Amino acid sequence: MGAGNITKLANQIIVAANIEALSEALVLAQKAGVDPERVFNAIRSGLAGSNVMDAKAPMMLERNFRAGFRIRLHQKDLRNVLQTAQELNVPLPVTALVQQMLGSLVNDGEQDLDHSAILHFLENMADVEVKKGG
Numbered sequence: 128m129g130a131g132n133i134t135k136l137a138n139q140i141i142v143a144a145n146i147e148a149l150s151e152a153l154v155l156a157q158k159a160g161v162d163p164e165r166v167f168n169a170i171r172s173g174l175a176g177s178n179v180m181d182a183k184a185p186m187m188l189e190r191n192f193r194a195g196f197r198i199r200l201h202q203k204d205l206r207n208v209l210q211t212a213q214e215l216n217v218p219l220p221v222t223a224l225v226q227q228m229l230g231s232l233v234n235d236g237e238q239d240l241d242h243s244a245i246l247h248f249l250e251n252m253a254d255v256e257v258k259k260g261g
Contacts, residue, residue: 128211136211139204143225143242145179150246153187153257164188164259183243188259192240192247199238202229 156166167184170176186192205226212219228248237244250256 133211136204136208139201139208140219140222142179143201143205143229143245144221145177146183146243146245147221147225147228147249149180149184150187150243150249153184153246154249154253154255157257158253158255162260163257186241186243187246187257190258192237192244194239194241196242197239198229198232198242198244201242202226202233202238205229 152166152170153163156163167180167188171180171184186195205222208222209219209226212222225245228245229242232238232240232244232248235247237247240247246257
């Protein structure tokens with residue numbers, strides 16, 4: 128496999144992990160009664176900030192899950208990542224977990240939503256819905 132393909136796979140790992148971590152952070156804030164938008168604005172310019180956060184947090188806060196990059200496509204890409212990792216004997220436990228979360232969302236009929244809907248998986252587990260204004 129060439130450098131371009133490996134780079135694409137590496138990108139998918141980082142994007143998936145960022146969206147999942149952002150989802151956890153916003154769910155935690157919401158469940159604690161803290162406005163998730165304020166948390167996002169407070170951390171976005173620090174070390175945790177990223178292009179992924181800047182693109183996906185506003186979508187999550189607006190409950191806009193119209194597909195930019197569909198869950199089913201990200202799940203397929205992570206399947207390719209994990210297959211390559213297995214061939215190279217490289218453990219990727221976080222990637223495997225996020226791929227399972229995406230699989231659960233596909234099973235729930237959310238395959239054509241934007242991958243920022245990973246948030247739904249965590250909201251369901253925490254019995255909370257992230258929204259502006261806390």
